[in-house]
Amino acid sequence: MWTFLKALVLVPIAILAVAFAVANRQVVSISFDPFSSGAPLLSLTAPLFLLVFFLLSCGVVIGGVASWLGQGRYRQAARRNGAEAREARAESGRLRTELDIQSRQNREAARLAGASAGPLPALELHDAH
Incomplete structure (x- = not known):
């Protein structure tokens, strides 16, 4: 029963994640240099969906650590x-x-x-x- 319920929730989330990744394949430049916008010292180029997934994962980890520390x-x-x-x-x-x-x-x-x-x-x- 739990397997069915997990699949009922996770399959649509996975479909939405794949659709998001396919729709946002364009490469974006991510700058870590707040002082030079033209030629940043630290920058990275990656597909937009990777950036979003990475930031989402970081949020989940930070939230989990905060919850663990709070308890x-x-x-x-x-x-x-x-x-x-x-x-x-x-x-x-x-x-x-x-x-x-x-x-x-x-x-x-x-x-x-x-x-x-x-x-x-x-x-x-x-x-x-």
């Missing part, structure tokens, strides 16, 4: 909560083990106390006349 406190809280949960599980296991040991010791002590006391005295029933 740092949540990742830190998740790590802290996970560590506390692991410690609580370990303590719970340790306490259960201690409780089991104590319970066994109490049963054993009760069994030994019952065996050393001897048989229970018989109850005498009296007729009330």
Whole structure:
């Protein structure tokens, strides 16, 4: 189901991207020299669609990094909560083990106390006349 939905969204986007690339094949000059517009020191010529795709990709990466940095406190809280949960599980296991040991010791002590006391005295029933 997810594969179908992905294809339903991604196929039209891919068709639009290919159509954009075919329609914008003209070569443009990209200058990195803000002081000399006639003969720039740093310039690059590339098809327009490559420039647009490159800038779009840069925007996605910058947005992803900004989002990742902005969520740092949540990742830190998740790590802290996970560590506390692991410690609580370990303590719970340790306490259960201690409780089991104590319970066994109490049963054993009760069994030994019952065996050393001897048989229970018989109850005498009296007729009330």
